[in-house]
Amino acid sequence: MSRQSTATPSSITEAVSDSVADTPPSGVSFVRGTRRATTPASDDGVRARLREIVGDENIIVDPNRFEPYSQDAVKEKFAPEAVVFPANAVEISAIIMLANEVGFPVTARGGGVGYTGGAVPVEGGIVIGTDRMNRIKEINFDDLCVVTEPGVTTYDLQQAVEAEGLFYPPDPSSYKESFIGGNIAENAGGIRCAKYGVTKHYVLGLEVVLPTGEIIKTGGRTTKNVVGFDLTMLMTGSEGMLGIITEATLRLIPLPEATRTVRATFRTMREACECVPALTRARITPVALEVLDARALEVVEAAGVLKFPEDAGALLLAAVDGSVDEVEKDGRQVEEILRARGGFDVERAASVEDEQRLWDVRRSLSSAIKRYGTLKLNNDLVVPRSRVPELIERATEIADKHQTFVVNFGHVGDGNIHVNFMCDREDAEAIARTRLCVKESFQAAIDLGGTISGEHGIGYVKAPYLSMALSPAEIETMKRIKHALDPRGILNPGKMFV
Ligand SMILES: Cc1cc2nc3c(=O)[nH]c(=O)nc-3n(C[C@H](O)[C@H](O)[C@H](O)COP(=O)(O)OP(=O)(O)OC[C@H]3O[C@@H](n4cnc5c(N)ncnc54)[C@H](O)[C@@H]3O)c2cc1C
Incomplete structure (x- = not known):
């Protein structure tokens, strides 16, 4: 008899986690930074003062490193003029005051696995590495929160709280490399967001060094707090442009006991997507709901991972979590719904091994896709979830029109679809066609009531497209906020508004 499946929610993340080292560069290079030759950060006197702040062993000035x-x-590479590794908010404050005094850019860096160039010093100056700020200060079961420094990896934080029977749901696939500071700055999402929400839904309070060097505390450790403007949310998703996060208090929830996955193929993407509201009508909120389009199935088949029935045009993976009894009951119901909606070749996991096997198809995709081009332009488009089939149809039509290969897959539960256009890094003409695809797919997402990024942010990569998604008045309001907090423009220049 097979063992009962008691896979934890983390095993779902593990199943779709890409190996960053293995990931082909997304290379979405639309603009180049307007890098000045040097800034005062290259000056020996300024470097000596940086050394005094962080200590000799915590600064890199050798260009070879x-x-x-x-x-x-x-x-894409933009070299800094120095890299410093401060130990705390006070040191970061001193660095930022120096930057204001003599005038050089400062860019905060977490795990360095952003997809939009956010941590890259496009205008030179210094990079502040948060690697040394890697302590989890407190896990408080009674208050359901964790207090952490920004340099802890998402994975380490998840493991630490799960050991206490608690759960931190946001789970970007880069979770083994990404830092909590980077997750907050990007308001990262992930596979479990359809049920649990994104990073911002878990940020209760922050300590932040402002671009003028003042250290402020925002929010607190209560979920309810309506005193004044919500500075915690202003900082969350601000892409390192409004302040450097030096401590975060994050909300936790009890750890679900088990997960159960059901996988089914469908003749069309529309059929697969129709299961999403059907599950809601049955009062089931899956922790993960992932779709793969027909091209994605081709890619997986060509890599020899799995053979699908001839008429398979889409695949749906649905996972539920909860107590062992709940997942047993909900898993059966999910299976029934998927079958009733046209699902065939349906499998429901009966063991931990089964869970892993069912997710192989999704796990294999990132590496299997590489044979279709050396350059992957990975766009994280988002639309209302009822419009996902149209988005995928439009992306496919756009790719066909420009003779480009596209693979669509992603989080149908929250409408966030990864539209991956493939081309060859050495083929300038193909790259130009692929960029047209990217722009037209951005427009398609907007036309369908969505937008150009669900989780990767803007950085410098998507900056030229900001005005497609936001009105002039919105952009102007954001610029005013930026200017009010950072009058000298020292924090992460060259991003979002270029
Ligand atoms: C293979 C792969 C899979 C991915 N999957 C997902 C996914 O599922 N969901 C998702 O949302 N993203 C995903 N991403 C994108 C990326 O990993 C996330 O945006 C992640 O949050 C970046 O974290 P990081 O620590 O690497 O940040 P970095 O890349 O180092 O920095 C990102 C931004 O945050 C700022 N920043 C960093 N630390 C601080 C700080 N302490 N204070 C203020 N600003 C700071 C930087 O200045 C920069 O603007 C993926 C990326 C890869 C390569």
């Missing part, structure tokens, strides 16, 4: 801090997952 800059490479890891010159890039993120986009893999």
Whole structure:
């Protein structure tokens, strides 16, 4: 008899986690930074003062060691003039005051696995690495919160709280490399967000060093707090442009006991997507709801991972979580609904091994896709979930029109679809066509009531497209906030508004 499936929610994240080292550069290079030749950060006197602040062993000025801090997952390089590793908010404050005094850019860096160039010093200056600020200060079961420094990886935080029977749901696939500070700055999402929400739904309070060097505390450790403007939410998702996060208090929930996954193929993407409201009508909120389109199935088949029935045009993975009894009951009901809606070749996990096997199809995709091009333009488009089939149809039509290969898959539970256009890094003409695809797919997402980024942010990569998604008045309001907090423009220049 097979063992009962008691896979924890983390095993779902594990199942779709890409290996960052293995990921082809997304290379979504639309603009180049307007890098000045040098800034005062290259000055010996300024470097001596930085040394005094962080200590000799915590500064890099040797250009041969800059490479890891010159890039993120986009893999385009803009070298810093120095990299410093402060230990706390006071040191960061001193660095920022120096930057204001003599005038050089400062860019905060977490795990360096952003997809939009956010942590890259496009205008030079210094990079502040938060690697040394990696202590989890407190896990409080009674208050359901964790107090952490920003340099803890998402994975380490999840493991630490799960050991106490608690759960931190946001789970970007980069979770083994990404830092909590980077997650908050990007308001990261992930596979479990359809049920549990994104990073901002878990940020209760922050300690932040402002671009003028003042250290402020925002929010607190209560879920209810309506005193004044919500500075915690202003900082969350601000992409390192409004302040440097030096401590975070994050909301936790009790850890669900088990998960159960059901996988089914469908003739069409529309059929697969129709299961989403059907599950809601049955009062089931899956922890993960992922779709793969026909091209994604082709890719998986070509890699020899799995053979699908001839008429399979889409695949749906649905996972529920809860107590062992709940997942047993809900898992059966999910299976019934998927079958009733046209699902065939349906499998429901009966063991932990089964869970892992069912997710193989999704796990294999990132590496299988590589044979379709050396450059993957990975766009995290988001639309209301009822419009997902149209988005995928439009993306496919756009790719066909420009003779480009596209693979669509992602989080149908929250409408966030990864539209991956493939081309060859060496083929300039193909890259130009692929960029047209990207722009037209952005427009398609907007036309369908969505927007150009659900989780990766803007950085410098999507900055030229900001005005497609936001009105002039919205952009102007954001610029005013930026200017009010950072009058000298020292924090992460060259991002979002260029
Ligand atoms: C393979 C892969 C899979 C991914 N999957 C997902 C996914 O499922 N969901 C998702 O949302 N994203 C995903 N991403 C994108 C990325 O990993 C996330 O945006 C993540 O939150 C970045 O964290 P990081 O620590 O690497 O940040 P970095 O790349 O180091 O920095 C990102 C931004 O945050 C700022 N920043 C960093 N630390 C601080 C701080 N302490 N204070 C203020 N600002 C700071 C930086 O200045 C920069 O603007 C993925 C990326 C890869 C490569």
